[in-house]
Amino acid sequence: MTDIVPRISHCPREEWTDEARDVFAFWGEPNAWEKGSKTNIMMVMGNHPTLGKVYNDWGKHFLMANSMNTRQLELLILRVSWRVKSAYEWHNHVGYGMNAGLSLEDIGAIRDFPEGGNWSEEEVALLQAVDDLIDRNVIGDATWATLTKTLNKKQLMDLTFTIGHYVMTSWALSSFGVQIEGGADAVGFDLRTQSGKIPGKTYKPGEVENWEDTRGY
Structure with missing residues (x-):
């Protein structure tokens, strides 16, 4: 970036x-x-x-207030980040995803979906929902039917708007030319950092007392 x-x-x-x-x-x-x-x-x-x-x-x-849990949320955002090639969002949410319990192997499988990954039926549908909306502008009937097995109305609404929000944000970041912050050890789509270090957890605002220190800038 x-x-x-x-x-x-x-x-x-x-x-x-x-x-x-x-x-x-x-x-x-x-x-x-x-x-x-x-x-x-x-x-x-x-x-x-x-x-x-x-x-x-x-x-x-x-x-911060999504009705979906953090793991569900990071599955969606990381898939969006890859599909729309938002290096900024990918960099930030790799660390958030790891903090939500995703391994680097899991994150690689989110990128490579539908190849690989030891996903539950619900998680497959979450990732597919991103692809459905980006590719066809609607969550498909089969995907929706699977999601309704485990998600309530609020979660289904949050899921759909979350995907749209992060697509919109990624469009803005790319179109405005917003760079990854100077000093940050940028995580690429190959899950390698600029320094060669293994990516680690990062924290959302207010999640821990020194959350901003984990950003590296």
Whole structure:
């Protein structure tokens, strides 16, 4: 992702209104209101605070308050990230997925689906739902029938909107030219890091006290 040229740069310092600072600080990152966020997408969204605020509120539901469990969620997001080739989302959610109990082998199988993977019937349907929506713009009848065996109405609604949200976010990241943060040991689609280290767990905002330290930037 280092060869990506930003099309929309970070919000310039002279435009750091209180509303822009609220966007930077939304996720509870220490000192973000005063110094700006270390997260590139937040600094880009600060260019449009009205949009940035509603985007953050919307996105927080899917990341932090989803009716699906974390493993289900990361299966969906990692599959979306691969299908739409979002290096930014893939990099971040490999660590989140590992924290949700997925192994690197599992994550590789999400990428390679339908090949490999020791998936339950439900998990196959979750991954297929991503492909159905991206390929045909609707979750197919057979996929839906399988999902209804284990998911309730709220989960089915969250599932569908989650896929759409992360496709939309990935489109924006790619179109705006948002780079993986400097200093981060970027995880590629081959599950290798730039440094050659084995990828490890990362934490979502507020999940642990020093969650931001796990990002490496």
